[in-house]
Amino acid sequence: MRRFIVPAVAVTFLMLLMAGSASAAVVKIVVEAGDYFAISPSMVKVTAPYLGNNDYIHIPLRRPHATTETGPADTGNARYKINVPVAGTYRMWLRTWWYDACGNSFFIIVDDKPSVYVEDATYQSWHWVKGPSLTLTAGTHTIRIQNREDGARMDQFMLINSTQYVPTRIETRTSQYIVK
Ligand SMILES: [Ca+2]
Ligand SMILES: [Ca+2]
Secondary structure, three states: OHHHHHHHHHHHHHHHEEEEEEHHOOOEEEHHHOOOOEEEOOOEEEEEEEEEEOEEOOOOOOOOOOOOOOOOOOOOOOEEEEEOOEEEEEEEEEEEEOOOOOOEEEEEEOOOOOOHHHHHHEOOEEEEEEEEEEEEOOOEEEEEEEEOOOOOOOEEEEEEEEOOOOOOOOOOOHHHHHHH
């Protein structure tokens, strides 16, 4: 009897170890702007080979450009579906280009949750902006990037279950997590 118990304990221990290491692995989900499954005006896709990663999405400047934060002229948006492999808390980052202080934000709507928005004060330069912290179950989720101010652009977004990682350059797209 005893010689059967020892291997069973060993196997259980090994499985726990594997489960522990799997949940500790950092998951990084990188989505290209053009990976949406649906897009609605005034959001448009712009082909931009100079970025080295295909394209970006953009709320074109209105004439006249807004000079106050009075709210967007429309609900133009792009919708993405991602498959989250491991439940957890994910930091969202967006690689953006802002026109000015009245063209420097997007609404973000995850599944059917209330909208939040991202905004910062680096203008006319591509850069990563820290987005919301999201608690996500494993499985498919919808991310909507929506018009808040005209003149805003987004090149990529990223979800990562690590608070340590800070993106600084264009990230490699992770097609295995993108549902089209
Ligand atoms: Ca603004
Ligand atoms: Ca891009």
